Amino acid sequence: MLVETFDDLSGTEASRSIAKGLTQEIVGQLSKFKDIIVVQSFDKRVASSRFVLAGSVNLSADAFRLRVMFFNRADGSVLWADSYDGEMKVSALLKTEANIAQKVATSLAQTYGVISQADASLHVSNPPDDWAAYSCTLSFYAYRANLNQKALPAVRACLEKAVERFPGYATAWGLLSQAYIDEIRFLYPPDERATSASIALALAAARRAVELDPLNVRALQAEMFALYFSKEIEAALLVGKRALSINPNDTELMGEYGYRLALSGGWDDGCQLVEEARTRNPGPLAYYETALALCAYFRSDYPQAVMWIRKATVPGSANYHTIAAAIFSEGGYEADALRERLWLEENAPGLIKNLQQEVANRIVRPEDVDFFLGSLKKTGLAFQD
Known part of the structure; x- marks a missing residue:
């Protein structure tokens, strides 16, 4: 994704500063989502950017307005647009910029956000291997949207093929781990031998994902799941808490960590996180x-x-x-x-x-x-x- 420096429509020192500050804050928040490569206009990778985020800042006497637009670079189609207002009070300006940046990043980059929805509806003819691997992650999210158990074997097979072709793809390893866990979460009646094998596979895949990318939230979420169903509750919650500190805008993780926290007895704090995740998540x-x-x-x-x-x-x-x-x-x-x-x-x-x-x-x-x-x-x- 190319993030262009936001236009300054007011032409004052204050508006230039706010436009630059908002641009950098949004770049920082988007960069926490490990599946997205964020570039700016001076970056040599601009030519390969599939999406563009552009915007403008306009000032009034005591407030500013940021208008942002996200579009497909190939055909110019606008995929999302919004506007945000903030006060000009110096004491609150940095916090306001951070809050706006978090909202923009969450809308675009979370699991069921604008980018995911755009890619889920995209049909690629004769896809290259890397796109085929990425599409496996999209198929996992489609499965999780309605928990269709009949789709799980195909999703697992697709992810296994993806990590075989791209063994350094941390997100695919993390989602494969969650697929292994789902096999035992929804298997009735349970098979003790299959359960033990699936947990072992899930732990191994999750730890491989974390080894590849220690800051990958999907990898850490998978490790949290695998530890939780291995009855290592305290360790699972520590991993979930760490993951949320890495990217507090990831509502998929927020909801899952909050649910595990609640089910382990932390009902007040856990349920509060689930409620926030529901409020901020546009997905299922x-x-x-x-x-x-x-x-x-x-x-x-x-x-x-x-x-x-x-x-x-x-x-x-x-x-x-x-x-x-x-x-x-x-x-x-x-x-x-x-x-x-x-x-x-x-x-x-x-x-x-x-x-x-x-x-x-x-x-x-x-x-x-x-x-x-x-x-x-x-x-x-x-x-x-």
């Missing part, structure tokens, strides 16, 4: 809404939990229906709880058979596990205690 929201439903459930706010779980329609996910059953049961919504129980009995008998272990694999504190299972028992679900 059902995953966040299911998490927020669980957050409300564990603070005994059942009307709020019901509101979130009704918004988060994930019809094919057994995890969603399990959480919904607990919420409806504990909140006194008997007809809804019965509907969820019948769905689970028909569609996820393997999950019910091993329900206590599956819940304990995700929720860390024994008292939280017991409370959740108690809610499920109220629905009439029969499972081994």
